[in-house]
Amino acid sequence: xxxxxxxxxxxxxxxxxxxxxxxxxxxxxxxxxxxxxxxxxxxxxxxxxxxxxxxxxxxxxxxxxxxxxxxxxxxxxxxxxxxxxxxxxxxxxxxxxxxxxxxxxxxxxxxxxxxxxxxxxxxxxxxxxxxxxxxxxxxxxxxxxxxxxxxxxxxxxxxxxxxxxxxxxxxxxxxxxxxxxxxxxxxxxxxxxxxxxxxxxxxxxxxxxxxxxxxxxxxxxxxxxxxxxxxxxxxxxxxxxxxxxxxxxxxxxxxxxxxxxxxxxxxxxxxxxxxxxxxxxxxx
Numbered sequence: 001x002x003x004x005x006x007x008x009x010x011x012x013x014x015x016x017x018x019x020x021x022x023x024x025x026x027x028x029x030x031x032x033x034x035x036x037x038x039x040x041x042x043x044x045x046x047x048x049x050x051x052x053x054x055x056x057x058x059x060x061x062x063x064x065x066x067x068x069x070x071x072x073x074x075x076x077x078x079x080x081x082x083x084x085x086x087x088x089x090x091x092x093x094x095x096x097x098x099x100x101x102x103x104x105x106x107x108x109x110x111x112x113x114x115x116x117x118x119x120x121x122x123x124x125x126x127x128x129x130x131x132x133x134x135x136x137x138x139x140x141x142x143x144x145x146x147x148x149x150x151x152x153x154x155x156x157x158x159x160x161x162x163x164x165x166x167x168x169x170x171x172x173x174x175x176x177x178x179x180x181x182x183x184x185x186x187x188x189x190x191x192x193x194x195x196x197x198x199x200x201x202x203x204x205x206x207x208x209x210x211x212x213x214x215x216x217x218x219x220x221x222x223x224x225x226x227x228x229x230x231x232x233x234x235x236x237x238x239x240x241x242x243x244x245x246x247x248x249x250x251x252x253x254x255x256x257x258x259x260x261x262x263x264x265x266x267x268x269x270x271x272x273x274x275x276x277x278x279x280x281x282x283x284x
Contacts, residue, residue, distance in 0.1 A: 022155035045069035054136035086251035197246035230257035
């Protein structure tokens with residue numbers, strides 16, 4: 001439970017920070033400014049890799065800080081996986097809350113297969129559309145970016161339609177997820193997760209990085225295990241090397257569920273000598 005509490009605290013801190021950011025910037029504090037499209041954090045640039053890819057698709061060279069921010073975001077995903085999705089993304093936070101509410105009310109789960117290749121196709125179509133339209137069309141469906149702009153639009157207060165427009169897609173996605181009881185956007189649509197997932201997938205097994213490891217000899221579960229039931233993305237952690245890095249967001253829910261069933265899942269894992277290997281998980 002400690003891991004879940006820490007993650008919820010981080011998510012709340014991110015949301016609260018985004019809500020206060022326009023007023024803090026107005027007061028003269030510039031330690032953090034921007035949005036999740038392009039963010040400056042204590043002088044370090046972070047940027048949405050999809051946004052930079054769209055600029056390149058339109059035939060322009062991304063600005064230096066935009067390009068540097070996108071590369072840095074991909075490097076973080078390479079080493080730590082899609083941690084942004086479960087620790088920093090405001091839509092991911094809201095989606096988890098809606099999922100928990102819907103599941104607890106209905107007690108049902110609808111199984112939907114992962115469609116990572118479908119998300120890749122949507123991303124490619126979006127890049128082609130950006131080339132044809134001459135503007136980054138995928139920005140409309142960048143839910144972390146759109147949500148991070150809501151406080152800015154609310155602070156400006158001079159265009160209610162702009163505010164409603166930025167909130168429309170996230171609200172529609174959340175309504176659909178509540179109706180179905182599944183986290184459909186994150187699993188089947190989100191273009192931002194594609195490049196982050198591909199970067200996470202590229203980490204060689206021998207290179208240290210954040211992974212969830214499964215030790216078959218410790219697993220005492222039969223049938224559909226609690227760890228898989230706990231995963232809101234319906235991933236299967238009980239596989240060689242743990243859940244697939246391109247899909248896993250390292251939320252830690254499976255590890256928490258496994259704690260009472262032999263502790264076969266570890267993050268980080270232990271090597272053959274029993275010593276913990278920080279940010280490295282053995283592929284068993």
